[in-house]
Amino acid sequence: MTQELTSPSPAPQVPGPGRGPGWWRDAVIYQIYVRSFADSDGDGIGDLRGARARLPYLKDLGVDAVWLTPFYASPQADGGYDVADYRTVDPLFGTLQDADDLIRTAHDLGLRVIVDVVPNHTSDRHPWFRDPGLARRRYVFRPGRGEHGELPPNDWESVFGGPAWTRTDRGDWYLHLFAPEQPDLDWDNPDVHAEFEAILRFWLDLGVDGFRVDVAHGMVKAPGLPDIGHGQQAKLIGNQVLPFFDQDGVHTIHRTWRRLLDGYGTDHGKQVIGVAEAWAPTPERLALYVRPDELHQAFNFQFLNTPWRADALRRVIDDSLAATTSVGAPTTWVLSNHDVVRHTTRLGGGLARARAATLLMLALPGSAYLYQGEELGLPEVTDLPDEARQDPAFFRGHASGKSGQDGFRDGCRVPLPWSGEAPPYGFGPGGSWLPQPADWRALTVAAQTGDPSSTLELYRTALALRRELPGLGDGEMSWQPSPDGVLAFTRPGMVCTVNTLGHEVEIPLPGSPLLSSAPVAVNGTTAALPGDSCTWWATR
Template identity: 75%
Template sequence: MTQDLAPSVRPAAASPSEPVSGTGGWWRSAVIYQVYVRSFADSDGDGIGDLRGIRERLPYLAELGVDAVWLTPFFASPQADGGYDVADYRAVDPLFGDLSDADDLVREAHRLGLRVIVDIVPNHTSDQHAWFRAALAGREGGPERERYHFRPGRGAAGELPPNDWESVFGGPAWTRTARADGTPGEWYLHLFAPEQPDLNWENQEVREEFESVLRFWLDLGVDGFRIDVAHGMVKAAGLPDIGLSEQAKLIGAQVLPFFDQDGVHEIHRAWRRLLDSYPGERVGVAEAWAPTSERLALYVRPDELHQAFNFQFLTCDWGAAAMRTVIDESLAATRSVGAPTTWVLSNHDVVRHTTRYGGGERGLARARAAALLMLALPGSAYVYQGEELGLPEVVDLPDEVRQDPAFFRGDGQDGTRDGCRVPIPWSGEEAPYGFGPGGSWLPQPEGWAELSVAAQSGDPRSTLELYRSALALRHELPGLGDGEMTWLEAPEGVLAFSRPGLVCTLNTRGEEVGMPVPGRPVLATSALEFTGGTVRIPVDSCVWWAV
């Protein structure tokens, strides 16, 4: 007997205002949806997503069943790195609207039962920030330059960078300034693009300014912050050489003198005290690359931040053994400090997992299965816009439309981040597929009409309906969200674990596998075949069983 468990009738979703299961704060079990602001929805026809467009689409997110929305930076910025180069932390960039649009968005989200997390960028500012302009205009060694990392160069005439650090985007992490008379001057540190000078967090004025910025947005009503480069704000004393090249490949593999220094934790403790001083369980989420799960757990100790992204899970290869190792290590590390584990498959900086898992039908099948796995694991999950549609990476963007600064500095990151940032399709038969009344800032592929929200809504076999069903069940089943899990015996290449009232099975081997039926199937990514008390689970499939 073959049984198709496509979600033809979606379970009734819990109200977004109702907490998902688990103990303690809302964030411990929350599903948080990442909105890349310029690529979500455009309200004014300029081809760039904006805050009003997001607000108009919030009902879609409430129906999807997520608990919170994370917005990438929408602050005033020259947009040298997609808004992660901030010129004014208290202003909305005109590309995206104004401060009243941000206020309206937060209010509407709260009305719908959704919380709002905004990106804060404390490691660096834009080179157009008033502080950096003052630093360039000020004298060498002057107080304006103490907010950043200015140093004299090495070599007979200071012609060499102060140390051997490399930018994450490629090339040296230092750029030389020119004095008023045009002669070469000091160098400044930028771990990312030259337009993103690193702040000096040993400077008390920097710390006080960011406390004020956080209060500004907390007073407006946001529910927390995703902290960009939370591992990078403190540099090793003396800025020592590393002695190795291709340093971007070492990030997350070892402690570097510019990343994951112990001094960052003092900053996060101060921010936690600030967050706790506000009502409503405001949260801090660390974007932190650390070489081990144990070091990552330091960011979420009880007096530090609430969550940290689990990049070990995101970068894990497809396969039961590798996945089980990452899951075990992640749970053990966060359990040691009493924090929830987070799970994420894609974001705005990595190739979409539909493509990472092989692309085409195989990649989509694996992506759907990985989604059910992620949503069944203990803790909190992050969904990147468009993954609920099964969007693939756009791999054939013409060079002339690319905007990722890493693309233009070829020895840093892979430079392919534009491909996961292409605006998502909402409806219609041709681009821009309902994204807005005009075009889109990056071209959308032909053939995306069948992947649009409108095309997938109501289709029981679509990836969108799979996510909607999984998120509805996550609210309904008391054993999902934060809590315990137990591994079960399973054939090689299969993951099987139990949560209270639920069993999850994932087949990663290259063929279908038979195993005893563990319960009543409630959701599956592929049709199942039953023979007596045995079930045949297809290749690259995941099943939820009620027990």
């Protein structure tokens, strides 16, 4: 049953970030993975009240908006991305009143709020799927192949491993590109379109400022649901167009949603946005999601997946900017999220390389997303015991030997350390749903606050400078000559240098040092860039 608010009046408008039209074009947006951010009630699971209590921390950090992962009613087969009711808050995370309170508090602090919407699939506990008649009209059902229909309708594989089809008691099969508990909706049915437009309006009326569209590339499947012809299909995602992902038909849906968002914003005097989680094989295909009549942002996963090499980084930056500029959109940079190995670990160079990558990202034109805990320099937790894991890809893929995602997403979802000398490090009055490392006491918010050498203070300073310097954020950049292994580019009034090598490199002095991820030595007319470092220089 949909929950009701005690006070249904709209949340106040945001007075702060988004300075002028197109606030999203250079916004820094912080991802809150709700179950791992802050726990208010001691059950070991983060919740909306806990997140609300920590919003002043994010204001002080210097971000412009927050993105909240799903907190809707859900059996939690996939961390809340299996939604049973899109208009109700799961009791695990609080109530609808808690969501309303969080949005109002965020707006009072000058923070915008983006929430997840999950349109590719629902939970198998959703009322539609539990009604056999509705299910076969609103989800993707097909008869099986083989003499008695005993074989799946095609060879598609789940992203989490194993077949993408499950047979029902009636003998037919339903599609689930993720877990069996996440049946795919049939977007050929107008009822599905109408329902999601109503869902968007429900949350807009509650005051949210935008939506991150989960699997924005997945709602439309190729006609006839053709075979792919080989296995290991999860490895092809983001590398080629597949019959179940990045089909051109998804853009019709996004255009409809853009008209809804623009119309709502006009009627209510605010700018609300759509953000595509879209895995596309090229920057050019990703740019299709942010054409002027589609969504406002799309995560740049090509950048996230780029190795720490100057030539590779320059190539992906050039290709990304060229593609988004061609459609008049900003590039949206990201280094970590709840589905990938934290970049402190993934880039292979530890904290030094992660700090440098962050300053590089924040100096590039466009918008940036931060994933909770990266500002603390948290590494991936790689030694979680199997019995603690909850990632469905682990159980369907890794444990069974079936092809799919690596199944180790829990390592980036370990709850945040806020204070104290031992777990749960101030996460909440109880424990934490995933075990925290015993050596994280030096990484807590409390331990790093006020320490000028800490990663937290580096982020705070970088975000403050990004707001103060007119040349950062959206706008132009140009590359400058630099030694092999070093990147150098100018933004108005500043230069950014990145040494991707493991040793010091001397360059002509670019200007006055503003901020560096590692100590830089200035010797008259030259500067010695430490290995795996990034430095911002003022030129006027």
